[in-house]
Amino acid sequence: xxxxxxxxxxxxxxxxxxxxxxxxxxxxxxxxxxxxxxxxxxxxxxxxxxxxxxxxxxxxxxxxxxxxxxxxxxxxxxxxxxxxxxxxxxxxxxxxxxxxxxxxxxxxxxxxxxxxxxxxxxxxxxxxxxxxxxxxxxxxxxxxxxxxxxxxxxxxxxxxxxxxxxxxxxxxxxxxxxxxxxxxxxxxxxxxxxxxxxxxxxxxxxxxxxxxxxxxxxxxxxxxxxxxxxxxxxxxxxxxxxxxxxxxxxxxxxxxxxxxxxxxxxxxxxxxxxxxxxxxxx
Ligand code: KIV
Numbered sequence: 004x005x006x007x008x009x010x011x012x013x014x015x016x017x018x019x020x021x022x023x024x025x026x027x028x029x030x031x032x033x034x035x036x037x038x039x040x041x042x043x044x045x046x047x048x049x050x051x052x053x054x055x056x057x058x059x060x061x062x063x064x065x066x067x068x069x070x071x072x073x074x075x076x077x078x079x080x081x082x083x084x085x086x087x088x089x090x091x092x093x094x095x096x097x098x099x100x101x102x103x104x105x106x107x108x109x110x111x112x113x114x115x116x117x118x119x120x121x122x123x124x125x126x127x128x129x130x131x132x133x134x135x136x137x138x139x140x141x142x143x144x145x146x147x148x149x150x151x152x153x154x155x156x157x158x159x160x161x162x163x164x165x166x167x168x169x170x171x172x173x174x175x176x177x178x179x180x181x182x183x184x185x186x187x188x189x190x191x192x193x194x195x196x197x198x199x200x201x202x203x204x205x206x207x208x209x210x211x212x213x214x215x216x217x218x219x220x221x222x223x224x225x226x227x228x229x230x231x232x233x234x235x236x237x238x239x240x241x242x243x244x245x246x247x248x249x250x251x252x253x254x255x256x257x258x259x260x261x262x263x264x265x266x267x268x269x270x271x272x273x274x275x276x277x278x279x280x281x282x283x284x285x
Contacts, residue, residue, distance in 0.1 A: 122172020
């Protein structure tokens, strides 16, 4: 079994040009699969709001949900670096709230780090959480929790002015003491600039190949989430199809009396059937 990686390993991977593999996970079995597959990092993302709970977006997700799912992921992947994602309104309103919410991921779910969305405007929260001794991953570019302000789930940094703002956000995250950053939905040219500009590992979700590693939402990768598919997603299998077909086959077999067969049934112990029938005759 591979040793659990630390933040220092990710810095060394960046130095050596080794790509970091990063995936979301929301539950125990998926975390087990991910650890067996050798993922470097797992994110218990607030995308679970859409992928697990069927909400329209991430806004309704609350801290307790994030903690329950993080605990399950930790149990499934005890030797993988796990990052807890701070949900909407768990850090925006005050520094105290930000530190308290971040601390819950470590104390209650044994996470290794936390992630939070925003650059310049949440730099003080990042600083306070780092000062509490917690490893922080920043998240800039498209930030789904504030997608209302961005006019929807739109790629960022596509004009020179917008690209400059993404760079400023990334630098604010670094200056506040974060040790990693995630860029979402940003052109590769801008992501490449930031990856060279910052010493810290820069992860991409929809930010192209020039970053130090890649993140995908596991429900997209396995073809489980069906509401929409962002441009940057590659589906590696189609679980929705496989599972639906398996369920259809099960229904057909039950209706036709094909399932269950003898091999699926328990047998009575030797001689017990006669005794049982005798008892029932009395
Ligand atoms: O919640 C999540 O999975 C995320 C990704 C979209 C980056 O924050």
